[in-house]
Amino acid sequence: MRKLLIFGILGTAVAGVIAMTIMRPEPPKKERIELDPLVEIQVLESMNTKFEIRSQGTVWPGTETILSAEVSGTITSISPKFVAGGVFDKNEVLMRIDPTNYDVAVKQATALVKQRQIEFDGAKQLRSQGYRAEAELASAAAALATAEADLVRARRNLERTDIRLPYAGIVRAKEADLGQFVSPGARLGTVFSTDYAEVRLPLTDTDLAFVDLPTTRAASSAEAIKGPSVRLSAVQKGRIAQWQATIVRTEGVVDEKSRVTYAVARIEDPYRRRSDGNELPVGTFVQASIEGTLAEDVVRIPRSVVRGSDQVVFVDDDNKLLIRSVDIARSDANYLYVRGGAAAGERIVLTALESPIGGMSVRTQASGD
Numbered sequence: 001m002r003k004l005l006i007f008g009i010l011g012t013a014v015a016g017v018i019a020m021t022i023m024r025p026e027p028p029k030k031e032r033i034e035l036d037p038l039v040e041i042q043v044l045e046s047m048n049t050k051f052e053i054r055s056q057g058t059v060w061p062g063t064e065t066i067l068s069a070e071v072s073g074t075i076t077s078i079s080p081k082f083v084a085g086g087v088f089d090k091n092e093v094l095m096r097i098d099p100t101n102y103d104v105a106v107k108q109a110t111a112l113v114k115q116r117q118i119e120f121d122g123a124k125q126l127r128s129q130g131y132r133a134e135a136e137l138a139s140a141a142a143a144l145a146t147a148e149a150d151l152v153r154a155r156r157n158l159e160r161t162d163i164r165l166p167y168a169g170i171v172r173a174k175e176a177d178l179g180q181f182v183s184p185g186a187r188l189g190t191v192f193s194t195d196y197a198e199v200r201l202p203l204t205d206t207d208l209a210f211v212d213l214p215t216t217r218a219a220s221s222a223e224a225i226k227g228p229s230v231r232l233s234a235v236q237k238g239r240i241a242q243w244q245a246t247i248v249r250t251e252g253v254v255d256e257k258s259r260v261t262y263a264v265a266r267i268e269d270p271y272r273r274r275s276d277g278n279e280l281p282v283g284t285f286v287q288a289s290i291e292g293t294l295a296e297d298v299v300r301i302p303r304s305v306v307r308g309s310d311q312v313v314f315v316d317d318d319n320k321l322l323i324r325s326v327d328i329a330r331s332d333a334n335y336l337y338v339r340g341g342a343a344a345g346e347r348i349v350l351t352a353l354e355s356p357i358g359g360m361s362v363r364t365q366a367s368g369d
Helices: 002-023 100-128 134-159
Strands: 038-043 046-061 064-068 073-078 095-097 169-174 187-193 196-203 229-236 239-254 261-268 285-302 311-315 321-325 327-331 335-340 347-349 363-366
Touching: 046 261, 100 134, 196 239, 196 285, 229 261, 239 285, 261 285, 285 327
Parallel strands: 038 363
Antiparallel strands: 038 347, 046 196, 046 285, 064 187, 073 095, 169 187, 196 261, 229 239, 229 285, 239 261, 285 335, 311 321, 311 347, 327 335
């Protein structure tokens, strides 16, 4: 009897729990909402801009001369400026070869000219009186002309005993010294002009599309060539120094190995002998920024949004993704400049998407909101 009572109580409890469970109302169901990714966008605009063409090169003198003796003799004096790094002025005597023999030759030639002049004058007078033949007068005239030519040669040789340059410059190397006997053609040293210096700047075919270089036809004309301006920079004493230069010509050929064209930039007064500022020594390696031509109707795109080499993610009017390749005309550290594949008014995605798929729906937010 007791067992039946216990089972009855348990059965009643279970039945109550089941009844309560059945009678309990179901909780309200919420509809699951799938949210599209939120992306930041930027509306593209067209612009006109001037690109800076980057290049580099080494500074070289515009004029460099290997000094050679034109007459023979012993070097009797040398200027204290005729040392490596010595600075000299235009027509300054740097070295003198013993002029004794050449001075004597000038005096002899001068005396001979006077003698031949007297002989010619006498022959001319006698010919006018009918005492000399025409051939004798012609012979006297030829002898006078020969003597005068010898005098010119003797004076020129005497001038050649003074070694001087028709420009102001710097001595690069000294190769002869005091007391040394030199023959015609012997090397005396190497010097270069400080009037101007030049830098060869390599430019690729892509660079040439954005810079207006002097043409070969312009270089052959007598008119002054005004090429694009160039800003040169280099580290001097731990600081960045800058100089202004101008493209004056191209070398007129394409390098067979590197396939580049060399433009030549000229720097006036690099050693600042006639102006103020930082000197630009020959041999300095410089970075160059060349003023480019005006590029019209290009679209600027942040470099950070480009996928791979040239793909950009766009958003169409229905807020769906489009992935397209663009035609990159130029680039710098922050932006790409596009001439095809993107147009003003289109929207690009600035947000980094892990795996964007064409046609995927997104929610948009304008840049800066």
